[in-house]
Amino acid sequence: MIEIINLCKSFNGHVVLDNLNLAINTGETTVIIGRSGCGKSVLLKNIIGILKPDSGQVLVNGKDVAKMDEKELNVLRLKFGMLFQGAALFDSLNVRENVAFNMLEHMNSSPVEIDKAVKESLALVGLKAIEDKKPAELSGGMRKRVGLARAICIRPQIILYDEPTTGVDPIMGDAINDLIIELHNKLKITSIAVTHDMTSAYKIANRIAMLYNGKIITVGTPDEIKNTKDPIVRQFITGAGKGPITEGIDFEHLIRG
Amino acid sequence: MKKILDLLVALGHRFMDFVRYTGGLTILLGQTIFWIPMPPFRRRQIFEQMSRIGVDSLPIVSLISLFTGMVLALQSAYQMQKFSAEMYIASLVAFSMTRELGPVLTALIVAGRVGASITAEVGTMKVTEQIDALETLATNPIKYLVVPRFLALMIMLPLLTLYADMIGVIGGYIIGVYKLGISHAMYMQNTWHPLKYKDLFTGLVKSYFFAIIICIVACYEGMTAEGGAEGVGRSTTSSVVVSFILIIACDCFFTALFYFVMR
Numbered sequence A: 001m002i003e004i005i006n007l008c009k010s011f012n013g014h015v016v017l018d019n020l021n022l023a024i025n026t027g028e029t030t031v032i033i034g035r036s037g038c039g040k041s042v043l044l045k046n047i048i049g050i051l052k053p054d055s056g057q058v059l060v061n062g063k064d065v066a067k068m069d070e071k072e073l074n075v076l077r078l079k080f081g082m083l084f085q086g087a088a089l090f091d092s093l094n095v096r097e098n099v100a101f102n103m104l105e106h107m108n109s110s111p112v113e114i115d116k117a118v119k120e121s122l123a124l125v126g127l128k129a130i131e132d133k134k135p136a137e138l139s140g141g142m143r144k145r146v147g148l149a150r151a152i153c154i155r156p157q158i159i160l161y162d163e164p165t166t167g168v169d170p171i172m173g174d175a176i177n178d179l180i181i182e183l184h185n186k187l188k189i190t191s192i193a194v195t196h197d198m199t200s201a202y203k204i205a206n207r208i209a210m211l212y213n214g215k216i217i218t219v220g221t222p223d224e225i226k227n228t229k230d231p232i233v234r235q236f237i238t239g240a241g242k243g244p245i246t247e248g249i250d251f252e253h254l255i256r257g
Numbered sequence B: 001m002k003k004i005l006d007l008l009v010a011l012g013h014r015f016m017d018f019v020r021y022t023g024g025l026t027i028l029l030g031q032t033i034f035w036i037p038m039p040p041f042r043r044r045q046i047f048e049q050m051s052r053i054g055v056d057s058l059p060i061v062s063l064i065s066l067f068t069g070m071v072l073a074l075q076s077a078y079q080m081q082k083f084s085a086e087m088y089i090a091s092l093v094a095f096s097m098t099r100e101l102g103p104v105l106t107a108l109i110v111a112g113r114v115g116a117s118i119t120a121e122v123g124t125m126k127v128t129e130q131i132d133a134l135e136t137l138a139t140n141p142i143k144y145l146v147v148p149r150f151l152a153l154m155i156m157l158p159l160l161t162l163y164a165d166m167i168g169v170i171g172g173y174i175i176g177v178y179k180l181g182i183s184h185a186m187y188m189q190n191t192w193h194p195l196k197y198k199d200l201f202t203g204l205v206k207s208y209f210f211a212i213i214i215c216i217v218a219c220y221e222g223m224t225a226e227g228g229a230e231g232v233g234r235s236t237t238s239s240v241v242v243s244f245i246l247i248i249a250c251d252c253f254f255t256a257l258f259y260f261v262m263r
Helices: A040-047 A070-077 A095-099 A101-106 A111-124 A140-152 A170-187 A198-204 A222-226 A231-238 A252-256 B002-035 B043-053 B055-083 B086-127 B130-136 B141-179 B184-192 B197-223 B228-261
Strands: A002-011 A014-024 A029-033 A055-060 A080-083 A158-162 A190-195 A207-212 A215-220
Touching: A002 A040, A014 A029, A014 A040, A014 A215, A029 A040, A029 A170, A029 A198, A040 A055, A040 A158, A040 A190, A080 A140, A080 B130, A095 A101, A095 A111, A095 A140, A101 A111, A111 A140, A111 A170, A140 A170, A170 A190, A170 A198, A190 A198, A198 A222, A207 A222, A207 A231, A215 A222, A215 A231, A222 A231, B002 B141, B002 B197, B043 B055, B043 B086, B043 B141, B055 B086, B055 B141, B086 B130, B086 B141, B086 B184, B086 B197, B086 B228, B130 B141, B141 B184, B141 B197, B197 B228
Parallel strands: A029 A190, A029 A207, A080 A158, A158 A190
Antiparallel strands: A002 A014, A002 A055, A207 A215
16 A cells, blocks of 8 residues: 655755645556656656655555665565666666566576576566667667566566556557556556556556646546546546646647747 | 846855755765675676776877877977986986876876766766666665776776876887987986885875766766756766866865975
């Protein structure tokens, strides 16, 4: 169970998260939707403790992440897996070293165990025989899948996905969606995904939360969100150019050039 | 009145930026020193960095030191010939190389070659979220990225400096013996005889501090890079500029210190 209570975070006076509250249930896939730059990634980074909140708390299994020392934080992070928007694979390491990074760094695993874990993780994401390649030799979609393999290599309890389908073609995007669902069903993990891709959100989510102006303005099942009456959520999910979100913003200059 | 106020505000901002920057460098240095004795010790990575920083810099260091030694000999010959004091050219080259030019030139070369590449690499890792990824994989970025580079530079820069001293002397020898007609025995005697351990030592002390400057500035610039490729480019430029300024300032400080303390 992850609880986010009154979370505030600002950068150089610009408020990104403003008294945000959200509870994430164990074993569920929660998708956080919102416009680009609205603070979705900042929220994920607060959950895993890369960023510290200005005020408020992130409780993972009842413990405040911001109050943990380096050791506790590292123990916690080994329970997490995170897929970054651009996969964030280490350029200097090959696929095997990337996927097995946690095992190589933090566990006294034998080469045989490592090899087995790498093969299994890569098989889960539908890849094989690329262990010796460098990230630069892979396509965008493959990089993303290797990133996912790295996130699941030591079987975390919670996976954070930062825009899992952004930057890959629609077919690959759907394959990644299927993968997330499969991982969720097979490994019984808690997942938090942030995205602005509604197709993906409807497909993978147990619950959808919308982040707007630094707050979670609505939480519901995909069906509830689809049938919502809230004008802000409606505008976002239908992708309408005119509505309360863009009120006062003149898009005509874009058309005129 | 408003103009004066604006000026003061701008000056205040500049000053705060300066304080923030120096503070950032100091904190990074402190954290690096803190992480050095903590396991795991990444021997493989340290050796890799030593090879990249030291071995790969040998050609350019050789070239520049050799020419510097030759130029030193030629320029001093121009003056010394007036007093028929050519035989002192050997001592002049040896002193200038070991006390001053060896450490400073090597540091400048390494700051340009290695410092820039460290900033570009770490900066790219920062803007592509690889540093965040390290943290999510329960690995401290300073321990993983900065410490191996720091240790490698601390070992390799003094060694490169000694090597540059030697090559510089050889450059002077080539001009002194083959161009100016000083005898081999005379040149060697005038090189070794007046040279004391102190001269080598002061050069090496400088090079240790230069190594710290190069590594910390390069890593700090890399880790604070933002704004994509353009940001990495900006950080790389400022890494080299700041290293150069700090190296020269630090050199001036130590030269003055040794002049007054170790006369």
